[in-house]
Amino acid sequence: MSLEEIFDQYLGSRIYKAREKLLPDYVPEDLPHRDEQIKRLALTLAPALSGSRPSNVFIYGLTGTGKTAVTKYVLRRLAEKGGGRIEYVYINCRQNNTSYRVLAELGKFLGVKIPFTGLALGEVMKRITQALDRKHRILIVVLDEVDNLVKRNGDDVLYYLTRVNEQLTNTRVSVIGITNDLKFTEFLDARVKSSLGEEELVFPPYNAIQLEDILRRRAKEAFHEGVVSDAVIKKVAAIAARQNGDCRLALDILLKAADIAERERASEVTEAHVDKARNEIEKNLTVDVIKTMPLHVKLVLASIYLLTKEGGAKTITTGLIYDKYKELVTKVGIEPVTSRRITDILNELDMAGIINARVISLGRYGRTKVVALGVPLKNVEEGLLSDIVISAVIGG
Numbered sequence: 001m002s003l004e005e006i007f008d009q010y011l012g013s014r015i016y017k018a019r020e021k022l023l024p025d026y027v028p029e030d031l032p033h034r035d036e037q038i039k040r041l042a043l044t045l046a047p048a049l050s051g052s053r054p055s056n057v058f059i060y061g062l063t064g065t066g067k068t069a070v071t072k073y074v075l076r077r078l079a080e081k082g083g084g085r086i087e088y089v090y091i092n093c094r095q096n097n098t099s100y101r102v103l104a105e106l107g108k109f110l111g112v113k114i115p116f117t118g119l120a121l122g123e124v125m126k127r128i129t130q131a132l133d134r135k136h137r138i139l140i141v142v143l144d145e146v147d148n149l150v151k152r153n154g155d156d157v158l159y160y161l162t163r164v165n166e167q168l169t170n171t172r173v174s175v176i177g178i179t180n181d182l183k184f185t186e187f188l189d190a191r192v193k194s195s196l197g198e199e200e201l202v203f204p205p206y207n208a209i210q211l212e213d214i215l216r217r218r219a220k221e222a223f224h225e226g227v228v229s230d231a232v233i234k235k236v237a238a239i240a241a242r243q244n245g246d247c248r249l250a251l252d253i254l255l256k257a258a259d260i261a262e263r264e265r266a267s268e269v270t271e272a273h274v275d276k277a278r279n280e281i282e283k284n285l286t287v288d289v290i291k292t293m294p295l296h297v298k299l300v301l302a303s304i305y306l307l308t309k310e311g312g313a314k315t316i317t318t319g320l321i322y323d324k325y326k327e328l329v330t331k332v333g334i335e336p337v338t339s340r341r342i343t344d345i346l347n348e349l350d351m352a353g354i355i356n357a358r359v360i361s362l363g364r365y366g367r368t369k370v371v372a373l374g375v376p377l378k379n380v381e382e383g384l385l386s387d388i389v390i391s392a393v394i395g396g
């Protein structure tokens, strides 16, 4: 018996060898099917090793296409090679979604004290510029999910970072901007847009075969041998391939399926575990989407929910929804939105897959829309009940 097996027996996991290797923050030893992106990013950044500022890079690709993983992977190795002359700082602009917070993160990295609030942005920039120039090196600033920052606060920080070199003598700064939403570039000043896009990298979605390959290697690192069959890998890859080739989703499903297997004290992860994991993830997604909806959207959805619950086989028409909605707004004590807005809300809910709407003919009475929930009733209920206003009017 190997040492590992002895310890595992006591730890008790029959499934995992190293669960943490499936977690989103872990950057694996190799990143299959991203050779081209790795090479291009490496070629772009390599001039840093001979002391010149690398071009800024703009990275675009859908969710879960490996943008963050590839960037961290290349930067880590570059910094190692640079032996202290090259540094990088990674800032996630969803977690830090104001100009102030992004600069405060940068300040923290540079060892500059920036109070939680209160300084003018210009003052923060001045302190950062001074701190930057005290270092004698190349600094690569990674702004991940940068669209969140720009949509909320505009392009001040990008403008500053792409211009700061003009004020520096000792340090050179390069920026890597990562996004899965190209639309935000509309908000960029033309000069910022062109300097950020000195080099552009596109990450295409993975196909099912590529995802299988990736999952096989990740599974090898994380699970005991024989715990995850090829059929399971294929199934997970096929599901994620249909969802825009999202590797994050693939890993999520695999991790959840294995957690369920572990809870059940099973000795392997089966396709049934994958189905359960998928349902759980879909449920969580629905509940999260509903939780963040504006009040009137929730009220429209609550109307459909109540009609579904009460109504038996009766079809739910827009007329019925509108009446129910009016009843609910009266109970809440607020003004209703227009029927035109209700139509828009129904379209939004349809697009999000929360409801299915179709138009039917009523003969000489014209046409109307009928609606049915597109997701399980209990998921809608869970999402709606988390809102105290809604739960007061539908709860009892």
Ligand SMILES: Nc1ncnc2c1ncn2[C@@H]1O[C@H](COP(=O)(O)OP(=O)(O)OP(=O)(O)O)[C@@H](O)[C@H]1O
Pocket (backbone or CB within 6 Å): 022, 023, 024, 025, 026, 027, 028, 030, 031, 032, 033, 034, 061, 062, 063, 064, 065, 066, 067, 068, 069, 070, 179, 180, 214, 218, 247, 248, 251
């Ligand atoms: N080629 C690959 N090999 C192994 N794991 C990968 C590969 N590509 C992506 N992953 C893994 O998939 C997950 C999502 O990848 P990553 O965070 O890099 O995606 P992203 O494109 O930055 O997505 P988002 O736009 O949502 O931030 C991570 O856990 C990452 O380790």
